[in-house]
Amino acid sequence: MRILAAMSGGVDSAVAAARAVDAGHEVVGVHLALSRMPGTLRTGSRGCCTIEDAMDARRVANTIGIPFYVWDLSERFKEDVVDDFVAEYAAGRTPNPCMRCNEKIKFQALLEKAIALGFDAVATGHYATLVPGPTGPELHRASAWAKDQSYVLGVLTERQLAHCYFPLGDTPSKELVRAEAAERGLQIAKKPDSHDICFIPDGDTRGWLSEYVDREPGEILDEDGEVVGRHDGAHGYTVGQRRGLQLGRPAADGKPRYVLSIRPVSNQVVVGPKERLAISRIAGGRYSFAGEPGFDLGETFSCDVQIRAHADPVPAFARLVPILEEERTEQHRADATHEIVVDIDLALAEPLLGVAPGQTAVLYLGTRVLGQFTIDRAIAAPESCEELRAGRSEETDPAESPSVSVVAS
Numbered sequence: 001m002r003i004l005a006a007m008s009g010g011v012d013s014a015v016a017a018a019r020a021v022d023a024g025h026e027v028v029g030v031h032l033a034l035s036r037m038p039g040t041l042r043t044g045s046r047g048c049c050t051i052e053d054a055m056d057a058r059r060v061a062n063t064i065g066i067p068f069y070v071w072d073l074s075e076r077f078k079e080d081v082v083d084d085f086v087a088e089y090a091a092g093r094t095p096n097p098c099m100r101c102n103e104k105i106k107f108q109a110l111l112e113k114a115i116a117l118g119f120d121a122v123a124t125g126h127y128a129t130l131v132p133g134p135t136g137p138e139l140h141r142a143s144a145w146a147k148d149q150s151y152v153l154g155v156l157t158e159r160q161l162a163h164c165y166f167p168l169g170d171t172p173s174k175e176l177v178r179a180e181a182a183e184r185g186l187q188i189a190k191k192p193d194s195h196d197i198c199f200i201p202d203g204d205t206r207g208w209l210s211e212y213v214d215r216e217p218g219e220i221l222d223e224d225g226e227v228v229g230r231h232d233g234a235h236g237y238t239v240g241q242r243r244g245l246q247l248g249r250p251a252a253d254g255k256p257r258y259v260l261s262i263r264p265v266s267n268q269v270v271v272g273p274k275e276r277l278a279i280s281r282i283a284g285g286r287y288s289f290a291g292e293p294g295f296d297l298g299e300t301f302s303c304d305v306q307i308r309a310h311a312d313p314v315p316a317f318a319r320l321v322p323i324l325e326e327e328r329t330e331q332h333r334a335d336a337t338h339e340i341v342v343d344i345d346l347a348l349a350e351p352l353l354g355v356a357p358g359q360t361a362v363l364y365l366g367t368r369v370l371g372q373f374t375i376d377r378a379i380a381a382p383e384s385c386e387e388l389r390a391g392r393s394e395e396t397d398p399a400e401s402p403s404v405s406v407v408a409s
Contacts, residue, residue, distance in 0.1 A: 001120040003027045003165060006106060007060060007068070009053025011181050011188050012125025012168060014060040018184055019167040020123045021064055027123070029061040029068040032110065034077040034101075035199070056188050063186055073109055080104035082199055086212045092264035093358025094238045097197055098309075099372075103155035103288075111163055121165040128153050129169035130161060131368075135292045137161045139369040144172045151309045154362035154372035158291035206236040218267035220247060223260070228271065234262050237269050239378075240277055240354025247271065258354070278351035280344045281379035282307070282361055285336040287320075289371035304364040305342050307355060307375070313364055314349035318342045332376060340373045344381075351381035 003025040005017035020027045031054045054070055061068035081100045088095035106124065114122050127142035128150040136158045142148040156164065171177055174193075181189035200208045215233035222228050229247040231237065237245075241259040251257050257271040282305070295301060297320040304313035322338050332339070342361065344351060355378040363370040 001025045001165075002118060003121055003123050004110075004114040004117075004119040005029045005066070005123045006110060007031050007057035008125070008194075009050075009056035009060075009188065009191075010125065010194060011178055011186070011191055012127075012174075014057070014064075014125070014186050014188055015177050015181050015184075016123050016125040016167045017060065017066065018064045018180075018186075020165065021066060023167075027066045028119075029057065029066050030110075031057040031068070031070045032077075032105065033070050033072045034074055034105070056191065060186055060188065063184070071110075071113070073105055076109050077101070077105055080109075085197075086209070088358050089209055089235045090213045090264070091358075092234060092262040094356035095358045096360050097199075098152055099155055099360045101198075102152055107153075107156055107160050107164070111160060115163060119163075121163045123165040123167060125168055126153055126166050127168050127171070128166050130164065130166060133291060134294070137164075137291070139290045141364075141367040141369075142169045142171075147171075147174055149309070150369050151306055151360075151362050154290065154360065154369050155288055156290055157288055161290060209235055216267055218269070220245065220269045220271055222251075222257070223270065223272045223276070228257075231269050234264055234267050234269055237262055239356035245271060274353075276380065277353045277355075278381040279353070279355045279378045280346055280351050280381035281342065282352070282355055282375050282377065283339050283341040283379075284357075284361065284373045284376035285323075285333055285339045287338075287340050287371060287373035290369045293365075293370055302345075303342075303370060304366075305344070306362045306364065307352060307359055314352065315345040316342045316349075317345060318363060329377075339376065346381070352378075 003020045005013070005020055005027050007013045007017055007029045009031065017027060017029055033054065035050060058068050081097050081104060084100055085095050085097045107122070111122050126149045127144070127147045129140045129142060130137045131140050132138070139150060139153060139156060139161055141150045168177065178189050197205065210233065213233070213235045215236075217230060217232050218234055219227050220229035220231055228249040229245065237259050239259055239261065242256055245257065245259070247257065251273070253273075255273055258274055258277055259269055260272045260276050261270045263270070300317050300319045303316055303318050305316045305318070306313040318340060320338055320340055323332055323336055342363070355375060357375050357378065359375045360372055361375055362372045
């Protein structure tokens with residue numbers, strides 16, 4: 001096959017490209033220039049897609065003997081990832097820019113260009129596996145769950161998966177990848193992994209957002225609607241946050257308080273005890289499926305749901321339902337006609353904690369990725385599993401119930 005190897009400058013993508021060469025494929029390396037400040041350098045493990053990363057990727061390509069190019073996708077990255085990130089935070093949501101980058105840049109813009117140039121597939125250093133299915137390839141977890149990255153690939157469609165190549169999916173550990181890189185004479189064998197948001201390399205998301213979203217001071221309320229503090233901009237907070245609240249009035253029980261919801265319309269932040277962060281139902285749109293599920297999505301089905309890249313999956317029941325006009329709320333996107341509703345199986349799992357609208361939920365059938373959606377609403381857990389099973393758990397309007405961790409956009 002003709003393989004286009006996406007080379008970030010890190011050790012995973014380097015070894016993936018080298019393995020593609022070893023497998024006998026015709027491989028060409030490409031580094032994506034995503035920063036609009038090309039002179040930016042890395043600081044330890046912070047940031048990625050910098051000029052230093054591009055040079056590292058070029059050295060690897062020279063070592064393994066493949067052609068190498070740098071493609072400038074910075075404008076597309078700004079529009080599809082950075083601008084989306086700002087807009088979501090301005091709406092009181094907590095987006096995942098890595099998911100959006102995979103969806104819009106690495107496996108849409110890059111893949112489309114690769115196919116147009118005659119490549120059969122794009123290779124990346126993600127830890128995930130592809131398994132042949134009845135209608136096409138299925139995306140599954142990596143052999144080592146501790147390193148599994150199938151969550152961040154949950155946005156891929158079956159058509160995209162047909163042109164993907166993940167050489168690291170069967171590798172048990174990152175240590176083995178680093179050892180292999182060293183054996184191959186790759187200088188990046190000990191290079192630190194990137195973390196944090198690549199376009200906010202100093203990790204100060206709140207400070208970075210202040211340059212793009214106007215700060216408007218507002219009230220911090222408790223669950224009874226009493227003012228317990230002030231904030232300098234609701235966009236600087238996220239559901240589940242504990243630190244940096246600067247509350248002027250302590251809780252009656254003396255326990256810490258957490259952000260339960262953000263109300264951008266009224267510019268208010270609601271805080272309360274940790275137990276109020278417990279969630280038993282999530283729902284949302286902007287969904288996609290990683291292949292044909294093989295059953296009616298409108299009927300309730302069992303699955304596992306994962307809401308963060310490094311979170312444990314929890315058993316749940318899900319279904320795809322139409323959004324009735326009379327039931328449409330501010331949380332629903334204007335053009336949404338259906339949403340995915342997921343109920344946590346509280347007989348087998350604890351409620352989810354600190355679920356923030358804007359996060360991505362990925363659904364699994366065993367090790368297989370079924371699909372994903374963006375969380376719009378999160379419903380507070382009932383007092384007991386028995387209450388949920390008895391069907392007495394009712395969804396309430398988030399504007400009327402501060403104990404529900406949702407955002408009114």
